[in-house]
Amino acid sequence: MSAQLALLVNPAARGGRALRLLDPVVRRLREGGAEVSVIVGDGAADALERACTAVAERPDALVAFGGDGLVHLAVQAVAGTEVPLGIIPAGTGNDIADALGLPVRNPLAAADVVLRLRPRIVDAARVGADEWFAGVVCCGFDSRVNERANGLTWPPGMAKYLVALVEELRVFRPIPFRLTLDGEVIEREAMLVAVGNTRSYGAGMRVCPAASPDDGLLDVTILGAVGRGAFLRAFPRVYRGTHAGHPAVTMLRARSVRLEAPGAIAYADGERVGPVPLVCAVEPGALRVLT
DSSP states (O other), rough: OOOEEEEEEETTTGGGGGGGHHHHHHHHHHHTTTTEEEEESSSSHHHHHHHHHHHTTOOOOOEEESSSSHHHHHHHHHHTTSOOEEEEOOOSHHHHHHHHHHHSSSSHHHHHHHHHHEEEEEEEEEEEETTTSSSSSEEHHHHHHHHHHOOOOOOOOOHHHHHHHHHHHHHOEEEEEEEEEEEEEEEEEEEEEEEESSBTTTTTSSSSOOOOTTTEEEEEEEEEEEHHHHHHHHGGGTTTTGGGGGGEEEEEEEEEEEEEEEEEEEEETTTHHHHHHSEEEEEEEEEEEEE
């Protein structure tokens, strides 16, 4: 019997440039014997509704063709179900796919992974009352940059995040955080706090470099209060994961993390969750991913 695949597509991935890869991917899947239905929503809410409808029909996989934002949306539909998630990386940032060992620069190779239908059971985590995440929740300087970038109409792509980063650096001050990790309270001024089910976000920033998606734990990285110059020197190290050795960095693990901070906004997998306080809680084995 042919594999039944629901292919969830983000037509805006890479500023719309990823769409030229869609036809070759669909052709590869169909040549591999799969029956493919393509899902494109009129916005995120419609796409999620369509994805949930598809999952209710029990396909062999829901396949996300896009970046971390689309994977985040797909996780809302499949987490806690028996339907596996396939990922064909086609976004600006493909951090979740990279952490799971998927080919992030070769969509046809990723399609071949999907066709093998070999699920790996991994963790997912809840953030707030009714949202899942598979990658990283961030709160602090990085989420402030996201807020600024989302308000910009120019420049396009990743360039607007660089503009937002420079603008936020001019005004940012450390934030007084109150964190509760499995009941233990930590109060500290910090530049940012990241809670990771996987290791990276923002197209390669390894903020939680030791995070494993199947250990039943969340990794927590705290970058304590530092001056602007020290922050500028330390922040680029996150791309290599070497910030772990910085004296202002604390790394912890927990099953549940409550975030509290005045005026702070949280983002999960690059998507806006909303103001804190909120709780991140891991759900071991809640997700099946084709790897």
